[in-house]
Amino acid sequence: MPELPEVAALADFLAERLTGRTVAKVRPVAVHVLKTFDPPPTALEGAAFTGVTRHGKFLDLAAGPLHLVVHLARAGWLRWRDALPEAPPRPGRGPLALRLELAGGGGFDLTEAGTRKRLAVYCVRDAADVPGVARLGPDPLDGAFTQEVFRGLLRGNRHRVKGVLRDQSVIAGIGNAYSDEILHAARLSPYRLAGDLTEEESTVLYQALDSTLRSAVERARGLAAGDLKAGKRLGLRVHGRTGEPCPVCGDTIREVSFADSSLQYCPHCQTSGRVLADRRLSRLLK
Structure with missing residues (x-):
C-alpha cells in the first residue's frame, strides 16, 4: 500500500507533469471506483490542472474549480503514460479502473490488482468534501506536529x-x-x-x-x-x-x-x- 512517502513522491511527480496541462478525457472503466457522482468526473474535461497536493494518503489533483481526489488503497496504483492507446479502454476483468487523457497526448491510468476492490476516486469542489480527508488527523511532516x-x-x-x-x-x-x-x-x-x-x-x-x-x-x-x-x-x-x-x-x-x-x-x-x-x-x- 502506498503510504505518506510514496504519495508525497507521486504528488511531486504528477505536479511536474500535469500543472498547466488540460484534461481531454476522463474514462472510468470500473464503475465501483467512483465514490461521487455530482459533479461527474467528466466535468474535469477542458479544465487545466493547477497543482497536485497530498492529504495523508490521498492525492489531490486540482483542475479549474474541481478536485480529483484519489486514494490508492492497498492494491491500487497510478501508471503514467507518455502515450496512450488510440482505442478507448473497455470494461472488463483487467486491473484498469480509470484513464485520464491529456490534451496533446499522454496521461495516466489508475489500476488495481486483486479481487478486493478499494481504490477510490472522488470528483469534488473541495477536497474536504471527501469524508476520509475530513477525518484526517495532523500530518506528521507538518511543522505544527511537535x-x-x-x-x-x-x-x-x-x-x-x-x-x-x-x-x-x-x-x-x-x-x-x-x-x-x-x-x-x-x-x-x-x-x-x-x-x-x-x-x-x-x-x-x-x-x-x-x-x-x-x-x-x-x-x-x-x-x-x-x-x-x-x-x-x-x-x-x-x-x-x-x-x-x-x-x-x-x-x-x-x-x-x-x-x-x-x-x-x-x-x-x-x-x-x-x-x-x-x-x-x-x-x-x-
Missing part, C-alpha cells in the same frame, strides 16, 4: 501503539509498513499501549517517526512513479522481511498475522526477546 502535540495524542490512549500510528484520524499518512519501521527504530513492542509509554519512550518514538518518514521521503524523491514500489521495499528494514536477520542485532525478524494484514518486528530489539503469538500458527506465547 513533540508536545504527539504526546497529547498518546496521553490516555488505551489502544496498542501500532494501531494508534496507523489510525488516520490520529496521525495522517502512516500505514502498516512504516508503523513497523517506526516501532523498530524506537525499539518498542507493537503491543504496548500508547497511553502507558513513559515520557522518554514517547520522545524516542516521536524522533523515530520523524526520522523514518523524512528518510523515506528523501529516498522516494525524484523517483518515477513506476519505481516507487521497488524503492519502498528496498528501504524497509523489518516490514516484509520475516525470517531475515535484523539489520541492528542479527536476531530473526518475526511476524504476527491477522485476517488481512501482518506485522513484522525484531524480538531482541522490541520485545525483550519474547516472541509474540501468531494466531495463524496457533501459538500461545505472548
